[in-house]
Amino acid sequence: MRTTPAVPVPDVPDAYPPPVETGGAAARRYHARHGSVLPAIDQAAGSTAPKHHPGTPVIPLPFPPAFPSSPGDEEPAAAMEGLGSLLSLLYGVTRVDWTGAGVAAGRPVPSGGGSYPGEVYTATAFGLCHYLPSAHALELLSPADLRADIVRALDRPPLDPPDSILLITSRLDANLARYGPFGHRLQALDAGVLTGQALSLLESAGAAPVAHALFSDEELGRLLGLNSTAERVHAAVTTRVPAAITPSAPLLRRRTARSGFEPVPVPLPALLSVLEEAAGPIPMDHAAPVDCALYVVAHRVTGLEPGCHRRDGRTGDLVPVTGDATPRGLFPPNGPGELAGFEAACAVLVTGDYESGYPGHGDRWYRRLNLRAGVIGQRIGLAAADAGLGAGLRCDVDTPAADAVLGTHPHRTTLLAVLLGQERGSGTPAFPLLGASGPP
Ligand SMILES: Cc1cc2nc3c(=O)[nH]c(=O)nc-3n(C[C@H](O)[C@H](O)[C@H](O)COP(=O)(O)O)c2cc1C
Structure with missing residues (x-):
């Protein structure tokens, strides 16, 4: 009788994400060893610094962000204000917190241990940008319109070409010093939190967003210029032009x-x-x-x-x-x-x-x-x-x-x-x- 040979699992105990696809075997093993086991948290360990791209042009966004009053206003300045309001409510600094450790910048989304391993990129008609939450500014990584290339990397592209695409990534080492390999599971949860916030904001603005998780990792990483051993794309949110997003009090209270x-x-x-x-x-x-x-x-x-x-x-x-x-x-x-x-x-x-x-x-x-x-x-x-x-x-x-x-x-x-x-x-x-x- 012929038997299907077992998929070889790379013998690298903590290799995550697995370097080759194993049909679930590597993920199962990661989960048993690290993902379902209570992490030994080192509270004293810091998180790695958020990403920035020295030398790239920086586009400041208005702060406090303008919340445009006319949805669908497609003037470039209004579109920029729409993008600025979206990004600040997605991942910016929205409050000051007084905690036992001092004064901290409060964000609209939670993150395991406050590590914030996620990074947010936007692809629009005016180019590919990386969001800098603490400066509330965009780094212009490329003036090229990469939306069609990004859509081609999606397994199930949207029917209509999107006006804008948000790309949510995670830095692989961001929280490992504190959580050990369990940090990788936290990174996926954190990316989900960010994706959930993007969907909530864009749905409230009637922008018909769709979150994509089926895509060629390699191709999206290449388009974003990522080092795949350091940062991976977890989700791409395709959407119509982000129109007026006016935050409700509960949204800001979270x-x-x-x-x-x-x-x-x-x-x-x-x-x-x-x-x-x-x-x-x-x-x-x-x-x-x-x-x-x-x-x-x-x-x-x-x-x-x-x-x-x-x-x-x-x-x-x-x-x-x-x-x-x-x-x-x-x-x-x-x-x-x-x-x-x-x-x-x-x-x-x-x-x-x-x-x-x-x-x-x-x-x-x-x-x-x-x-x-x-x-x-x-x-x-x-x-x-x-x-x-x-x-x-x-x-x-x-x-x-x-x-x-x-x-x-x-x-x-x-x-x-x-x-x-x-x-x-x-x-x-x-x-x-x-x-x-x-x-x-
Ligand atoms: C996926 C995830 C897991 C979390 N797990 C814990 C936890 O186990 N214990 C805890 O005290 N806080 C946990 N938090 C909350 C974070 O510590 C908190 O979001 C972060 O310090 C930022 O504070 P904020 O939510 O008030 O903005 C978690 C948050 C996320 C997103």
């Missing part, structure tokens, strides 16, 4: 409940509204073979029994799964997660199935699934701010303990946890740098 939660109940309707926002369809170039089901481990939710519940994707109902689960029990004992879990009203678990995607996607499924979880995590953070709840994304869950409360789904695993509750006191002091429109 932040991690750093000072913890008051141990008080939250009302069930607030939780249900968060889950509904999180579970909406994601405009992506591929569907997940198995959905990223949402589970709630409730502790203090008025109108909901404590324990683990699965959100029914069809009805939105919360179906009881495991009675004795607590948010606190999802975290290793004696760690900061245990205390936060004890105080929180509930934990939302974003789950997924790695095994369902390896046959179709190979090793890349690993980061694609984490990208999707990051999109959902960001939606939960935004929806929580909208519902007046404090929120905190957490990757420091004890994965086997969390998976044990999900019931008997083979291969379903916890990708990300989000604690929800009433933020303690008036929260960590922060000063907003941008004004909001509409209701508070």
Whole structure:
């Protein structure tokens, strides 16, 4: 009988992303060794500096950004203002935070350990640019219009040529000093968070964005001039011209409940509204073979029994799964997660199935699934701010303990946890740098 030879897995224990495609074997091995194992976090280790390209022309963007009042205004200056408002709300500095460590620049999106491994590039008619968040400026990498070349590198290009493409990358070494190889999984989640924010902003502006995760890595990296051992593209968001994006107050309010939660109940309707926002369809170039089901481990939710519940994707109902689960029990004992879990009203678990995607996607499924979880995590953070709840994304869950409360789904695993509750006191002091429109 002929047997198919096993795909050779490169014998480089920590090689991630794997240097050759192994049909999921390398990703499986990475996950078992690093991705599902609680990282030993070195809090003292710094993150690598964000990227910049010395010697390239720098185009300053207006700050505070102008939020154009006429959607569709295609004057070059207005288009630039539209791009500036989009980028500041995507990844810029939007507030000043006072933390135990001093004064920090607050960003619209969270990032594991505040490492911000992501970089954002834009391809428009006037060229390819890299965004500098701290300066709120663009580095003009090339005046050439690369949109058609980028679209050709996508497996499922959009029907209409996009006006603009956002490219979301991650620096491979950005958070490894602090998290070790677990940092690679965090990078995929962080890229998802950024992608989720881009989709939310662009959808709110009626720009019909689509997030692409199926593309030739090599070709997109080449077009961006990336060193593939240092930085990889995780997502490309094709969109119509970013029109007026006027930030709502909740959008600007999003932040991690750093000072913890008051141990008080939250009302069930607030939780249900968060889950509904999180579970909406994601405009992506591929569907997940198995959905990223949402589970709630409730502790203090008025109108909901404590324990683990699965959100029914069809009805939105919360179906009881495991009675004795607590948010606190999802975290290793004696760690900061245990205390936060004890105080929180509930934990939302974003789950997924790695095994369902390896046959179709190979090793890349690993980061694609984490990208999707990051999109959902960001939606939960935004929806929580909208519902007046404090929120905190957490990757420091004890994965086997969390998976044990999900019931008997083979291969379903916890990708990300989000604690929800009433933020303690008036929260960590922060000063907003941008004004909001509409209701508070
Ligand atoms: C994927 C991801 C995982 C995170 N995991 C943790 C965690 O395990 N523990 C924690 O305290 N904060 C965690 N955070 C929150 C970050 O520490 C926080 O976003 C960052 O410090 C920036 O602060 P901000 O969210 O208030 O803007 C996580 C954030 C992301 C995006």
